[in-house]
Amino acid sequence: MSSIVCKDLCKTFQQGEEIITGLDHVSIEIDAGDFVCLSGPSGSGKTTLLNAMGGLDTPDSGRIRVGNTQVDELGKGPLADMRLHKIGFVFQAYNLIPVLTARENVEFVMQVRGEPAQERSQRSHQILKEVGLEGMEDRRPAQLSGGQQQRVAVARAIVSKPTLVLADEPTANLDSVTAGQLMDLFVELNQNHNITFVIATHDTRVMAYARRLIKMRDGKIISDEKQQQPQIED
Amino acid sequence: MTITLRMAWRNLWRHKRRTWLTVGAMVFSNLILVFSISLQLGSYRMMIDNTLKSYTGHMQIQREGYNDEPKMRSSIDAIIPLADKVRKQLGSDTVAARGVAFAMTSSEERSYGLQIVGVEPEFEPNVSTLPGLITKGSYFEHSNAEEIIIGSVLARNLRVGIGDELTLLGSGHDGSFAAGIAIVGGIFESGIAEIDRSMAQLPIGYFQNLFGMDGRGHNIVINAPELSQLSSVQHAVNNILTANDRLVVLDWEQLQPGLKQAIQADFTSAWFMYGVLIVLVAFSVLNTQLMSVLERTREFGVMMALGVKPARLGSLVITETFVMSGLGLAIGAVLGIAMTYYLSIVGFSYPGMDQMAERFNLPDRMYPSLSLLSIMLGPSIVFLFSLLASIYPAIRLFFLQPVAAMRAV
Ligand SMILES: Nc1ncnc2c1ncn2[C@@H]1O[C@H](COP(=O)(O)OP(=O)(O)OP(=O)(O)O)[C@@H](O)[C@H]1O
Ligand SMILES: [Mg+2]
Numbered sequence: 153m154s155s156i157v158c159k160d161l162c163k164t165f166q167q168g169e170e171i172i173t174g175l176d177h178v179s180i181e182i183d184a185g186d187f188v189c190l191s192g193p194s195g196s197g198k199t200t201l202l203n204a205m206g207g208l209d210t211p212d213s214g215r216i217r218v219g220n221t222q223v224d225e226l227g228k229g230p231l232a233d234m235r236l237h238k239i240g241f242v243f244q245a246y247n248l249i250p251v252l253t254a255r256e257n258v259e260f261v262m263q264v265r266g267e268p269a270q271e272r273s274q275r276s277h278q279i280l281k282e283v284g285l286e287g288m289e290d291r292r293p294a295q296l297s298g299g300q301q302q303r304v305a306v307a308r309a310i311v312s313k314p315t316l317v318l319a320d321e322p323t324a325n326l327d328s329v330t331a332g333q334l335m336d337l338f339v340e341l342n343q344n345h346n347i348t349f350v351i352a353t354h355d356t357r358v359m360a361y362a363r364r365l366i367k368m369r370d371g372k373i374i375s376d377e378k379q380q381q382p383q384i385e386d
Numbered sequence: 387m388t389i390t391l392r393m394a395w396r397n398l399w400r401h402k403r404r405t406w407l408t409v410g411a412m413v414f415s416n417l418i419l420v421f422s423i424s425l426q427l428g429s430y431r432m433m434i435d436n437t438l439k440s441y442t443g444h445m446q447i448q449r450e451g452y453n454d455e456p457k458m459r460s461s462i463d464a465i466i467p468l469a470d471k472v473r474k475q476l477g478s479d480t481v482a483a484r485g486v487a488f489a490m491t492s493s494e495e496r497s498y499g500l501q502i503v504g505v506e507p508e509f510e511p512n513v514s515t516l517p518g519l520i521t522k523g524s525y526f527e528h529s530n531a532e533e534i535i536i537g538s539v540l541a542r543n544l545r546v547g548i549g550d551e552l553t554l555l556g557s558g559h560d561g562s563f564a565a566g567i568a569i570v571g572g573i574f575e576s577g578i579a580e581i582d583r584s585m586a587q588l589p590i591g592y593f594q595n596l597f598g599m600d601g602r603g604h605n606i607v608i609n610a611p612e613l614s615q616l617s618s619v620q621h622a623v624n625n626i627l628t629a630n631d632r633l634v635v636l637d638w639e640q641l642q643p644g645l646k647q648a649i650q651a652d653f654t655s656a657w658f659m660y661g662v663l664i665v666l667v668a669f670s671v672l673n674t675q676l677m678s679v680l681e682r683t684r685e686f687g688v689m690m691a692l693g694v695k696p697a698r699l700g701s702l703v704i705t706e707t708f709v710m711s712g713l714g715l716a717i718g719a720v721l722g723i724a725m726t727y728y729l730s731i732v733g734f735s736y737p738g739m740d741q742m743a744e745r746f747n748l749p750d751r752m753y754p755s756l757s758l759l760s761i762m763l764g765p766s767i768v769f770l771f772s773l774l775a776s777i778y779p780a781i782r783l784f785f786l787q788p789v790a791a792m793r794a795v
Contacts, residue, residue, distance in 0.1 A: 208691055208789050209788075209789045232695050233693065234693070235692060235693035236692065239693075241691055243688065243792065249685060249688075249689065250685070251400065256389055259389060261692055261694070264694050308692075
């Protein structure tokens with residue numbers, strides 16, 4: 153069963169006099185458990201599509217279903233609930249709350265989800281270890297490198313085992329070693345926990361990890377192909 | 387500590403100086419408020435106490451209508467037995483009967499029209515401070531002594547001293563001619579010019595005799611043990627009076643409307659100033675929190691994108707204000723208490739205070755009196771208004787679009 157179904161999505165932005173096309177009749181289906189990369193030049197509509205899928209922004213027309221939820225029919229509150237409970241987000245940068253430690257950043261969202269305190273502290277500890285941040289739980293974002301910050305963001309996105317992770321240029325600020333480690337982590341989570349990944353990127357190193365590579369330009373999908381995903385050895 | 391509280395606390399110290407400035411504004415106004423309100427409430431109490439103690443008392447029994455138009459004939463029959471009954475039933479001896487008449491009072495050299503008050507020598511000292519303020523001679527020995535007690539200014543004006551004779555001419559209860567002689571037995575000095583200039587007292591027996599009162603008088607002064615017990619005592623006195631429906635009990639606010647008005651006027655003008663202070667603090671909180679929300683737009687955008695609802699972010703902003711105002715309240719109240727306590731011991735005066743002091747029988751140094759009310763009233767209002775001022779910045783979060791907010795710099 154498809155995890156995400158987008159039908160005929162259109163989105164324009166007004167910037168002064170100019171009307172900018174964000175999405176131009178985009179239709180796409182993404183299977184549950186898939187590992188998809190959205191690529192394309194800057195301004196091609198990757199972020200706009202990702203935001204639409206995640207219920208962060210509403211398209212002008214078209215329909216979106218995520219799992220069993222008809223996203224385009226939801227109001228603000230239910231949209232927020234859907235983002236909170238079903239989707240993990242990793243943004244390009246400035247993901248974290250600066251006044252909270254790595255661990256508190258993870259726990260904060262869990263607390264908002266209403267998870268009990270004991271579970272929060274256990275799971276946040278566990279997940280930070282999984283993303284390789286053992287011993288750095290009590291550091292604030294400013295005391296972590298860009299890559300470490302992104303790992304915290306990833307930990308926060310996946311700690312409650314969402315069905316879908318949407319990542320927007322997660323490696324943009326990372327050197328290639330760190331970027332590689334992050335992608336390995338994604339693939340591992342995808343394979344072991346069956347979490348669907350949709351990653352927007354123009355980083356060709358990232359694209360190499362995808363099982364399905366979708367290319368966009370000017371708000372349209374111009375190619376969509378399956379490819380061999382490198383195997384991760386445990 | 388919950389994460390929200392921790393977040394609020396750390397957020398406050400992201401801009402140490404700004405937070406301290408805002409807390410400083412709260413501390414400053416709380417300090418001023420604690421001190422001024424303590425001073426104000428303290429001086430009102432003193433004003434009321436001193437004014438009422440010198441003559442008026444906390445309440446009086448009078449014939450209906452006497453207070454508005456004090457006529458000789460608006461009198462109370464058999465006033466001493468009634469006063470005895472009130473004393474007995476209240477179980478209190480701070481009850482004293484009086485008669486009031488008007489007489490031309492002459493010494494050998496001068497004459498003045500004066501209000502003459504007939505008093506019960508045994509009980510008058512319990513309701514009034516005047517008998518205790520006699521500086522020459524002494525108070526009446528008994529109810530029928532043909533003696534008069536006068537204020538020091540009046541004695542000077544009449545040019546009389548102890549043992550001199552004064553002639554009283556007036557009209558009696560039935561309108562007939564009343565005349566008599568009294569020896570100056572005592573001279574008091576209250577410090578209140580008005581009283582020292584115009585007050586003269588006779589013992590009530592002689593007074594009734596002189597003015598043909600036939601056992602009557604004009605009012606019975608009653609003091610409650612504390613001003614705060616006034617209404618319960620008034621209630622009890624009313625019960626005693628049920629048999630006589632022409633008598634009423636009036637409290638000091640009715641007897642001295644000027645005093646009440648002066649207090650109200652002072653209160654109003656003071657609160658106008660306090661209001662300005664409080665609004666200024668509220669605006670500084672508004673400014674601080676608005677800035678702090680604006681510069682965190684991106685951060686709030688990320689949180690909203692993750693599914694955190696605006697109400698939760700708003701409550702974070704309000705929690706921050708709560709903590710900040712709590713600091714202002716605590717520090718301000720502690721400093722306010724310290725300063726007020728110090729001044730309540732060494733006293734305090736300001737220019738122009740002597741006029742006010744003279745008018746309302748106050749000492750020329752003021753001693754603020756600390757009470758839970760005077761400590762908490764101002765700071766609580768500042769606290770409340772600070773919280774109110776943070777509602778607007780909090781509400782702005784409801785209009786934030788996560789995507790747009792994350793694009794913000
Ligand atoms: N809020 C907005 N207001 C105005 N224009 C916008 C807004 N969001 C996106 N756009 C425009 O819509 C188009 C698509 O933008 P989008 O962010 O989806 O591109 P992208 O593929 O993510 O680009 P990049 O790789 O640079 O992140 C661009 O031309 C962009 O300028
Ligand atoms: Mg983008």
